[in-house]
Amino acid sequence: MDERYMISNVRLSHDLAALGLGTGQVVLLHSSLSSIGHLVGGARTAVEALRDRLGHDGTCAAPTGTAANSDTSPHYRAAVAAMTAREVVRHRATMPAYDTETTPSQDMGRIAEHLRLLPGAVRSAHPLTSFAAIGPQAKCITDGHARDCLLGERSPLARLYDADALILLLGVGYDRCTAFHLAEYRYTDTPPRRTYRAVVDDGRGREWCEFEDVDLDAGDFAALGADFDQTGVVRRGKVGRAEARLFSLTAAVDFATDWFASHRSPQERRTL
Known part of the structure; x- marks a missing residue:
């Protein structure tokens, strides 16, 4: 690889500072490592640059959800689509149980997974929509993630809202903006609901849990984000080669709450 195209920790830190990331902030990160370019040190360098910018008083969080x-x-439906009934039974019996300490995050990116594995990082206990965080507010953010509350008032998203956190979209679009889901709990008193199930291992052995919660739908997040982008509160720039956006989580959730109220019917059933 030609060194002219390699991106260093120093370059990344400079770009993050130019975007507005600074000491003591609380940040929820959504990221794509490959979009940054050829980053020397990979995910480790990306997390180091973020933590350097935030300093000892800053906290970085990321979604570390699991679906397997x-x-x-949808992950399960795709996996069993071509199976016989007997194969489905066997598959279900061997699905990996969620363990807060050991289960890797899925489809959340290498940067989020590296953050999860850092010494001192903590992770919420939800078997489907966990978050990992590191920094002085990490425990407050991740504690108390209720099993029957995927991304609502008893989830890390609500704690991040209370902490006046920022959202950093690093090489990803608004369709990946998990915070918009919090608005799905707020835009109506009667959001669509459905049943969720997951297999967990909380130290007492493998068991299935079942609960009802809001029927989450990210299908219109890109359109929502395009409108939010026009509000003037989003800082945009390049971090490495990645397009990046930095904005208030509170502003995003409040905007999304109003947007859903005018663009969604509370009685619509979702498909996720």
Whole structure:
């Protein structure tokens, strides 16, 4: 690889500072490592640059959700689509149980997974929509993630809202903006609901849990984000080669709450 195209920790830190990331902030990160370019040190360098910018008083969080341990997820439906009934039974019996300490995050990116594995990082206990965080507010953010509350008022998203956190979209679009889901709990008193199931291992052995919660739908997040982008509160720039956006989580959730109220019917059933 030609060194002219390699991106260093120093370059990344400079770009993050130019975007507005600074000491003591609380940040929820959504990221794509490959979009940054050829980053020397990979995910480790990306996390180091973020933590350097935030300093000892800053906190970084990221979604570390899992789907392979649920039989009510799109991941499961795709996996069993061509199976016989007997094969489905065997598959379900061998699905990996969620363990807060050891289960890797899925489809959340290498940067989020590296953050999860850092010494001192903590992770919420939800078997489907966990978050990992590191920094002085990490425990406050991740504690108390209720099993029957995927991304609502008893989830890390609500704690991040209370902490006036920022959202950093690093090489990803608004369709990946998990915080918009919090608005799905707020835009109406009667949001659509459905049943979720997951297999967990909380130290007492393998068991299935079942609960009802809001029927989450990210299908209109890109359109929502395009409108939010026009509000003037989003800082945009390049971090490495990645397009990046930095904005207030509170502003995003409040905007999304109003947007859903005018663009969604509370009685619509979702398909996720």
